[in-house]
Amino acid sequence: MEQPEILYEDDAIIVVHKASGVAVESGRVSEPDMVSILRAYLRTDYIGTIHRLDQPVEGILVFGRTRQAAAGLSSQLKEGIFNKRYDVISVTDKEDLPEEGRLTDRMDTDRKRNVSYITDPGGPGKEAVLEYRICRKWSPKEGGRLAHIKVDLFTGRRHQIRLQLSHAGMPVLGDRKYGETPAWYRGNICLAASELSFLHPLSGEKMEYRITPGFLKSVR
Structure with a gap:
């Protein structure tokens, strides 16, 4: 199982850079997806999916490590607090x-x-x-x-x-x-989903993340 590219993690949430070609949650045993990769990395059965990206699209995703954190993040998404x-x-x-x-x-x-x-x-x-x-x-x-x-x-x-x-x-x-x-x-x-900001579901601290997509360097 490949190692995820972690941008931030604590006991409540984990923020990752999903590569192009990797599904968020495919349901296919033969096809590793972000949820199965994170379950293996964290050695846990629970990963709360908050938002998704199309399989061909790279970018930043946040997942809940607990049901409480996932519920808080999902509420922010519905209320428009997420900035993408x-x-x-x-x-x-x-x-x-x-x-x-x-x-x-x-x-x-x-x-x-x-x-x-x-x-x-x-x-x-x-x-x-x-x-x-x-x-x-x-x-x-x-x-x-x-x-x-x-x-x-x-x-x-x-x-x-x-x-x-x-x-x-x-x-x-x-x-x-x-x-x-x-x-x-x-x-x-x-x-690419290159910027993401939200409030930490437990502390309320503003969390901000940015990446530079590879295609901005390769396509000239």
């Missing part, structure tokens, strides 16, 4: 793309096909809201146009960032489900 920021590299040729903006859509999910989609206002699904800010645009030597984008997520819908950015003309580089990826790019999806 993402780094993205998008593919876009739109010249009139605003440098920053707020995307509000209505989304639903087909769980059998594991795909989400935008619905009409008043239609099925739930509201999905995010804000984005373009940090940099450039043209790689292989061709096309890329943009480094910061995303603040206000709702946690399935595949939300991937779908909303694609719908707005900014598909995530490497996301072959919701957008077309240039033939020259063969790497992982360029989406």
Whole structure:
């Protein structure tokens, strides 16, 4: 069993950097996921899952080590106390793309096909809201146009960032489900949960964590 990348741990919580390609909780015995990895690392039967990331997405996750801590963190998530920021590299040729903006859509999910989609206002699904800010645009030597984008997520819908950015003309580089990826790019999806802040469920102390995604160094 591989060792998790630990950002912080105490008797109540554990904060980790999940690698791309690792599921949070797969349920498959042959496929190690974050929950089984942490159970083995901590030698415990209980790990409280608070929030999730898509399997291809890397980033920061916090888990509860006790039911009390997990309940406190889950309440913060529902109340909007969690602050989550993402780094993205998008593919876009739109010249009139605003440098920053707020995307509000209505989304639903087909769980059998594991795909989400935008619905009409008043239609099925739930509201999905995010804000984005373009940090940099450039043209790689292989061709096309890329943009480094910061995303603040206000709702946690399935595949939300991937779908909303694609719908707005900014598909995530490497996301072959919701957008077309240039033939020259063969790497992982360029989406990472790079910043997370919340209140410690026991002490009330503000906890803040940041990572630098590998794709920001490798995609030039």
